[in-house]
Amino acid sequence: MVNKLHEINLYPDTSFPYAMYTVTSLNCIPKGRGFNELHWHEELQFTLVTEGKIFIQVNGVTHELKAGHAIFINKGVLHVSTQVDKNSEYVSFNFPEKLLAFYSDSHMEKNYVIPYTNSLFLSLVIRPETEWQNTMLEILWRLKDKFKVKGYWGWEYEVSTMTVQLWLTMITNISMASVESPKHIKQQQERIQLMISYIHQNYFSNLSLQEIADAAHLSVSECTRSFKKTLHTTPYDYLIKYRIKKSAELLSSTEYTITELASKVGFNHVNHFIQSFKKQYNKTPKEYRSLKD
Numbered sequence: 001m002v003n004k005l006h007e008i009n010l011y012p013d014t015s016f017p018y019a020m021y022t023v024t025s026l027n028c029i030p031k032g033r034g035f036n037e038l039h040w041h042e043e044l045q046f047t048l049v050t051e052g053k054i055f056i057q058v059n060g061v062t063h064e065l066k067a068g069h070a071i072f073i074n075k076g077v078l079h080v081s082t083q084v085d086k087n088s089e090y091v092s093f094n095f096p097e098k099l100l101a102f103y104s105d106s107h108m109e110k111n112y113v114i115p116y117t118n119s120l121f122l123s124l125v126i127r128p129e130t131e132w133q134n135t136m137l138e139i140l141w142r143l144k145d146k147f148k149v150k151g152y153w154g155w156e157y158e159v160s161t162m163t164v165q166l167w168l169t170m171i172t173n174i175s176m177a178s179v180e181s182p183k184h185i186k187q188q189q190e191r192i193q194l195m196i197s198y199i200h201q202n203y204f205s206n207l208s209l210q211e212i213a214d215a216a217h218l219s220v221s222e223c224t225r226s227f228k229k230t231l232h233t234t235p236y237d238y239l240i241k242y243r244i245k246k247s248a249e250l251l252s253s254t255e256y257t258i259t260e261l262a263s264k265v266g267f268n269h270v271n272h273f274i275q276s277f278k279k280q281y282n283k284t285p286k287e288y289r290s291l292k293d
Contacts, residue, residue, distance in 0.1 A: 016156050017043075018095040018163075020147040025084040038080040038231075040193065043094040044117065045073040046166065048140040052088025056081050058123040059181070059189045060230035065090075070126040070140055072170065077122045078189050078230070091144050099160060100167050116171055120180040122189075124170065132173040139166045191216040192230045195223060196238065203243050204266045209235055243267065244280045251289045258285050 021032045047056065048070040056063050056071060058079045065071060067088075073079050075097065084090070097117045101109030126133050139162055146159055198215035199207070212235050213223035227235045243265040250261050262273035277285050 018093070018099065018156075018159060020144065021092045021094070022089065023081065023084070023092065024089050025086065038078065038196065040076055040078050041094065042075050043096055044075055044100075045079075045092055045094050046140060047071050047073065047090055047092045048137070048144065049088070049090045050144065053085045054081055054088055054090055055083040059185065060232070063123075063125050065125070068128060068137065070137055072124045072126065074119075074122055075117055078193060079123075091147075093140070093143060093163075095163060100164055112168070112171060116176075119176065120183065120186050121174075121176065122181050122186075124174065124179055126170075130173075132169055135169050136166055139169070188226055188230060191218060191226055195226070195235065196231075199235075199239050199242060203239060203246060204264060206266065206268070207239060212239075239266075240276055241280060244277050247273070247277060247285065248281065248288065251285055261285065 019030070019032075022029045023032075047065075049065045049067050051067050053064065053066045056065060056079060058071070058073060059077060062082060063071060081090070097113050098104070098109075100113045103109075126136050128134050128137055143159065143162055143166075146155065146162070149155075150159075194216040195212050195218075198212060202211075209220050209223065213220045216223065216226075218226065223235055227233060227238060231238060233241075247261055247265045250256060250264060254261075256264060258274070259270045262270045265273075267273035267276075274284055277283075277288070281288055283291070
């Protein structure tokens with residue numbers, strides 16, 4: 001089955017796999033994960049807050065970022081924008097690590113890319129506090145401008161060289177001892193990824209807590225503890241919220257009755273489904289559907 005959390009970015013141009021996503025609390029352009037969707041991907045990501053304020057959670061740690069702040073998120077790291085204030089906006093630049101290597105097995109790849117991308121270096125908040133961080137922020141603002149006028153001759157080279165400059169500035173000025181997470185943090189992330197992937201692939205079934213825990217070879221108590229520590233919720237609450245999210249998609253795209261829809265997303269009782277839906281969206285499923293028509 002496809003892992004719905006492990007995002008495979010569909011780039012507009014596969015011969016230059018680089019994308020900038022512009023995200024608000026209402027939409028994501030081009031269409032992508034957007035706001036409040038937990039995920040990870042194999043690309044590297046730099047996110048720049050362009051307006052207002054956002055809260056972004058990386059492997060269970062929440063960072064408050066204001067306009068002019070940015071964050072680097074390494075490949076394979078679980079993250080989600082948990083809150084985007086009204087009139088706030090951010091842009092995320094996603095690109096594969098091979099862009100920084102120039103070619104496979106290069107000195108650049110061996111010395112300056114893999115030691116960082118395959119490490120316990122999960123993320124770095126970038127604020128205008130030092131000269132080198134200011135340099136990174138200036139490059140990110142310029143990259144944003146480049147994506148507004150993309151397509152001209154040499155555009156890909158300009159974006160690539162700016163990205164390499166951004167990367168080199170970062171790795172020159174950080175010490176791995178200060179940015180790497182302890183091994184148990186990475187292990188906890190991997191366990192959570194296994195369990196939430198299992199939920200996403202089986203949410204429509206009558207899932208038990210034991211089955212979710214088994215996905216990561218954990219006891220039920222350790223499963224619950226991991227969810228609370230990393231996602232600040234219980235496995236059951238996460239399952240219910242995901243079922244409701246999937247039901248909202250079906251309400252907008254199908255003609256299933258409310259009873260049929262409840263069953264499709266794993267609810268045994270339609271009343272429980274309606275109550276849970278209203279709690280999450282402040283509307284009944286019927287009201288939600290009528291607004292989408």
